Structure formats: C-alpha cells, structure tokens
Amino acid sequence: MRLRWILPVVAALVLGVGVAGASHAPVVDPATIPVGQLAAHIDASSLDIAPLARAIKHHRADLFVQHFRLALNSAFPWHTHPGPAIISVVRGSFGYQEEQNGECVTTWYPAGTGLMDPGFGHVHRAVSRDDGFDVIVTFVTPSGTANQTIPTAPAEACS
Numbered sequence: 233m234r235l236r237w238i239l240p241v242v243a244a245l246v247l248g249v250g251v252a253g254a255s256h257a258p259v260v261d262p263a264t265i266p267v268g269q270l271a272a273h274i275d276a277s278s279l280d281i282a283p284l285a286r287a288i289k290h291h292r293a294d295l296f297v298q299h300f301r302l303a304l305n306s307a308f309p310w311h312t313h314p315g316p317a318i319i320s321v322v323r324g325s326f327g328y329q330e331e332q333n334g335e336c337v338t339t340w341y342p343a344g345t346g347l348m349d350p351g352f353g354h355v356h357r358a359v360s361r362d363d364g365f366d367v368i369v370t371f372v373t374p375s376g377t378a379n380q381t382i383p384t385a386p387a388e389a390c391s
Contacts, residue, residue, distance in 0.1 A: 234344065235305060235391065237298075251375045260285065260299075261291050264305070270299070270322070270368050271322050271368045273318035273344070274320040274321075274344065274345065274346040275345065275346065276318070276346065276348075278293060279318070279347075280308075280348065280350065281354065282350075283316035283350040283351055283372075284313070284316055284372055286313035286316075286352065287316055287351070287372045287373060287374055288372065289351050289374060291373050292374075292375040293315070293371045293373065293374065293375055294341075294372075294374070294375055294376070294377055295370065295371065295372055295373075296355050296369075296370070296371040296373065296380045296386050297368065297369070297370050297371075298368075298369050298380075299366065299367070299368055299369075300358070300366070300367050300369060301364070301365070301366045302358060302359075302364055303361055303364050304359065304361070304362045304364040305355055305360060305361065305362055306359070306360050306364070307322040307329075307358065307359040307360070308357050308358045308359075309354070309357060309383055309384055310355060310356070310357045310382075310383070310384050310386045310387065310390075311355070311357065311381050311383050311384055312351065312352075312353050312354055312355050312356070312382050312384050312387060313349060313351035313354075313371060313373070313380055313381060313382065314351060314352070314373045314374060314377045314379075314382065315351045315352065315371060315372045315373035315374055315377070315380075316348055316349060316350055316351045316352075316356075316371075316372050317348065317349040317351060317369050317370070317371050317372075317380070318346065318347075318348050318369065318370040318372070319341075319346050319347050319348070319349065319367050319368075319369050320346045320367060320368045320369075320370075321341045321342065321343050321344065321345050321346060321365060321366075321367050322343060322366045322368055323343050323345060323363075323364075323365060323366040324342075324361070324363040324364045324365030324366060325340050325341070325342055325343075325360065325361045325363055325365060326340070326341045326358060326360070326362065326365045326367055327351070327358060327359035327360060328340075328341065328347060328356060328358065328359065329356060329357050329358070329359050329390060330354070330355065330356040330387060330390075331355070331387035331388060331389040331390055335389050336387065336389045336390035338359060340361075343365075351371075351373075355385075355386070355387045356387070357386075375385070386388075
C-alpha cells in the first residue's frame with residue numbers, strides 16, 4: 233500500500249515540484265542541458281522503498297538531482313546522506329564501497345545499472361576503475377535538509 237503513494241510523490245518531485253532548501257553544489261542553468269532522457273531503463277525493481285518512506289515523512293521531502301563524474305582510478309571522500317540516494321550509472325564502472333559484516337567491500341555497477349544508497353548514516357564512498365564514471369543521482373531528503381552529502385570518517389573495516 234505504501235508503494236502506491238511513495239512512488240507518485242517521488243515522481244512528482246522529479247517532474248518539477250519546487251524544492252526548498254540549500255545545496256552546496258551549484259545549480260546548472262536548465263537552458264544548457266540538452267532536452268532528453270539523462271538516464272533511461274535503469275532497473276529499479278530491487279530498490280527498497282523503506283528509506284524513501286522514511287525520507288518522505290508527512291508527505292514532505294526535498295529532492296536534489298545531480299550529475300557526478302569521477303576520473304579514472306579515483307575515489308570520492310567517505311560520506312553519508314540525510315536520506316536515500318538513487319544512483320543511475322550512465323557511463324563507466326561505478327564502485328560502491330562500504331563495510332559489510334566487518335569487511336570492506338566494493339560492488340561494481342556498469343553503465344545501464346543502478347542502486348539505492350539507504351542514507352541516514354550509512355557510510356560509503358564511490359570509487360572508479362580505469363574508465364572513470366558518470367552517474368545521475370537523485371537524493372530524497374527530509375524537508376529543510378541543507379546538504380545532501382555529509383562527510384564522515386571511513387567505515388571502520390575500510391580505514
């Protein structure tokens with residue numbers, strides 16, 4: 233039953249309902265972005281809707297959509313998010329590095345695939361191989377959240 237209201241709310245936010253709050257990233261002028269799909273046919277059937285429901289409390293949430301590019305053989309700093317992040321890999325190989333059962337694990341996602349980081353304190357980072365990557369990330373955060381990324385210390389097993 234939750235799925236019936238959560239997905240339409242997220243879709244409405246993606247399609248242009250205003251987003252309040254600040255962001256530490258600059259907003260790109262829409263006139264400079266080509267019209268068309270930025271990411272298409274990314275399988276989302278395995279996404280857990282619980283983090284989305286948690287972020288959209290009382291039918292209120294903020295949405296940030298951002299394009300990230302990581303050069304070859306690089307890593308973003310360790311961080312978490314105040315809500316879930318839906319990641320669509322559009323070029324290259326995206327490595328999602330996190331602690332699992334006391335071990336540091338990197339899961340690789342090729343272009344055309346995606347995943348959802350649950351946010352809410354889940355510590356992780358993105359890493360690239362020798363092809364780098366481009367991803368489109370949709371952050372769903374509790375209303376009024378100032379930033380969608382929170383720097384943290386590395387996961388214990390990964391330090």
